[in-house]
Amino acid sequence: MEVPYVNIALQYKGLEHEILPVVKEVLKSGSYILGKELNRFEHRIAGFCRTRYAIGVANGTDALRLSLHALNIGRDDEVITAPNSFIASAGAIAAVGAKPVFVDVGEDYNINSELIENAINERTNYRGRRTGSLGDVGCFSTHPLKTLHTAGDGGFITTDSQEIYERIIKLRNHGLKNREESEFFGYNSRLDEIHAAILNTQLEYVEIWNKQRRDIALRYSSELSPIVDTPEEKSYEESSYHTFVIQAKNRDSLRLHLSNMGIETKIHYPIPIHLQQAAKYLGYRSGAFPVAERQSSQILSLPVYPELTSKQIEKVIEGVTSFYK
């Protein structure tokens, strides 16, 4: 592949001289779980996200699952979410025994806030938000494909609520309030020290990486917007462009054309969640979410990462342009 969709190994190569020593320090310390690297990461990422608390967990799916659990969402509850995301969102809701209720998305691929109210009833909890004293939680993944990532699965939860913070701290570690006593049944969902140390190293670069991604994205937008649908950014938004998703006519032929030129692309995602076998029991049919379904047949994610060379970026632009000539 002349232009691979991602190139994590290349990013690692640039950071190797920083990552290897901190990993070595962790290994030499003999403290591999719930140690000082995690503590440091949690303080720093809370500062980065401008939130009072951050809690490291095993992965982004668990960030959702533990948050739902901490908010007492379970059997008999309904949780509103979007049908076009990775399946982990609805999966986490199902894992705590609640029912995923989908609401269609808007042209920006996010849940359409104007449609949410129609889906609310007395059993509803809107994902990540709940009225009352508990407040909001934020869930993040540090999976290798994410901008801030580690060498394996990882994630974290942010919150301003002390009550939720204290509950999640116990939930991720078997519900233990001290070595001997378990206050409630919990999970084993801890962010390993090795991963926390790698994240601490990467945290120094996130703003630079985000800027580099944005620069590439803006370049794509200005060159490609006359030909295909490119993401629009409202004046009050600043997208981090983890993916750069276009909508294109004859998407599958375009993808093949790009692939023939050595340009790797992905589709996030070709089958909406409500049409997956796992969601069959929820009873949704094709046509239930027209916007999400139409988008799933037109969307295409182009390579966008800091290590892309100008030559590669030009190649992508040329690839898309030449297809529609």
Next chain:
Amino acid sequence: MSAQRPAAMNEIVDIARKHGLKVIEDAAQAIGANYRGRHVGNFGDTGGFSFHPLKNLNVWGDAGMIITNNPDISVSLCELRNQGLKDRDTWTRYGHNLRISSLQALVGKHLIKDTSDLTERRIANALNYDKELRDIEEITFPQRMIELREVFHTYVIQAERRDELNKYLNEKGIESKIHYPVPLHLQPATKYLGYKKGDFPQTEMQAERIISLPVHPYLKEREKKKVIETIKEFYR
């Protein structure tokens, strides 16, 4: 299954089969343990192992493994650990994110070859304790049985005046632990199940008497001697 000693698995499996029940073996601490020559985890439908840093086969963070001889269960588990995905785009069931990272798998793979040797050293340390502590009246431990290969993830004895002994050992610089002082049915988390003190007299009695001595494979001769001498001193 206790910390290292296989339970009476044949009997348990017989009971389960008679009643049409499944058996999940919690072999978290028992890598290398055998019951009548058969490795634990092979008796039930599945066997679960932990690779936590403190385990006999460990990695450098949290991780674990499931073994099974059933191909259907194996396929299910592979999907379940990866969000219920059959392939990148097809989601067959609700799953979890429970993947062991390549980094930790590499560590585990590398350490497998050392596990037998390290386990032998644990067993030797344990049998040495057995021999040296046997004559102390205030101390008891389970009879060792020929059909069991115990791997001594922990070395647990029952001791008179346990808390005093624990304190005494700690004061003398010997790190002993209690696995575990509060039984599950008396934890705040299980209050809703309605158990009360006295429901499981054997467990409760043991919880007050058990103490775990250092048994790891890197113990030095003088450290082992010190543990034994200090216990003897305490009961003198």
